[in-house]
Amino acid sequence: MPKYLLLKHYRGAPASVNDVPMDQWTPEEITAHVRYMEDFAARLQTSGEYVDHRALSPQGTFVRSDGEGRPPITDGPFAETKDLIAGWMLIDVETYERALELAGELSEAPGAGGKPIREWLELRPLLTAMPTVTE
């Protein structure tokens, strides 16, 4: 069964249909959203398709080597970074079509006014290890 990563972006994805930032929602709307996400993960656990899900802090730091014997250089966070990942869910499903279906469902999570956010999620297939038969 192929594995897919559902990527949720803080920034970088095209605008959602219900595009109101979360800090402008009511507390009840936030609670409803969080419950939807938890229920979704629980449903995938029951269906035997769940692998992992994690949320990421927006506070990212860029790091690179500055050569041997020197500490790494850090930079950022950049307010203008084009792409910022908010979190991911890893699923293990029978088909690409099933992965699309689940991503669509996750994108229906309720937002401002209790209406579905319909945000864009990025669906990425994971590369596998070497299959036995390659020729």
Place this chain on the structure above:
Amino acid sequence: MNESLLRELVPAVIGVLVRRGADFASAEDAVQEAVIRALQTGPDDPPRDPKGWLVAAAWRKFLDATRAETSRRERELAVEHERPTGPVPGADDSLWLYFLCAHPSLSPGSAVALTLRAVGGLTTRQIATAYLVPEATMAQRISRAKRRLAGLPLDRPGDPATVLRVLYLVFNEGYGGDIDLAAEAIRLTRQLAAASDEPEVAGLLALMLLHHARRSSRTGPDGRLVPLAEQDRTRWDTTLISEGVTILQAALARDRLGEYQAQAAIAALHADAPTAAETDWVQIVEWYDELLRLTGSPVVRLNRAVAVGEADGPRAGLAELNTVDPDLPRYAAVHAYLLERAGDLEQAADRYAAASRTATSVPERDHLTREAARVRESLRRRTEQPTTFTE
């Protein structure tokens, strides 16, 4: 207790429990629990009659679970517990289980998981580790599959094609965690071949043995993919090859050709060639024609184009490729290879690079990236050292 012996006993013990009246789902759970218990307690007092011991242990687990379930229901509903009765397996428990676990109503992933547990005797944790998912997810997948089977009439024999498909999927998954899935698939297919006289079962077993024989030469010391033409053929396992060829010949003599026999015939022709250059590509193309007739598969059409390229030259291969769906995985890789052999290095390098971006496994991606780099390097050499003659 010896783990592999224990695992081999699993299908027969499930069969005993079902014959005693247990439903399949509960029997399978009880045997799994008894196996886990046996693996945990260790080998300090190995029983003289392991099968009798496992039957007794699993039956106890089954009765405990039934009692617990009955008293729970009585507390909650005060209704009499009615145990569902499953189909009663006949003399060959393992054959019945193969069909049940690969029932066409199950998705391939569920059928694989259930087969590995009930026929292979693996624990849920081992299967989960091999397929890189949490144990809870794999447990749910297996219990859902069993619930699905519970509502179905199972008195009719299943479809042999789905059983073979499941075993092939396990084989192709290769090596996961501490479980060698390819070896496990061979063990299960051997067992099935011993209980069935279907030539396609023999064909699949031959196919697996012939591929398995080349396993150690398929990866380099650093884990990189070594293509067939570059493999060190002295490392091929000649015992497995001759066993595979013998099984295949007996199957072909039955004159009921199927896709696994045809695939095994192609693998046998590769195994038979002392060097890559001596490969009988003309015969391989003929087998691909058979395979295409049997399956109509676009992937077969793609692989056939490679064989045509070897038999009749790269231009002929490229012409064949024109009839193949370009959206197929590995299409770009085949295109690149044929272009390189036809001498079009610039385009070949670009196509290798494109192929690496659409590869579905890490070793293939790395291999194709290296191929692109290799072709680009030879292009650079060519421009740095201009030839003194005109072509």
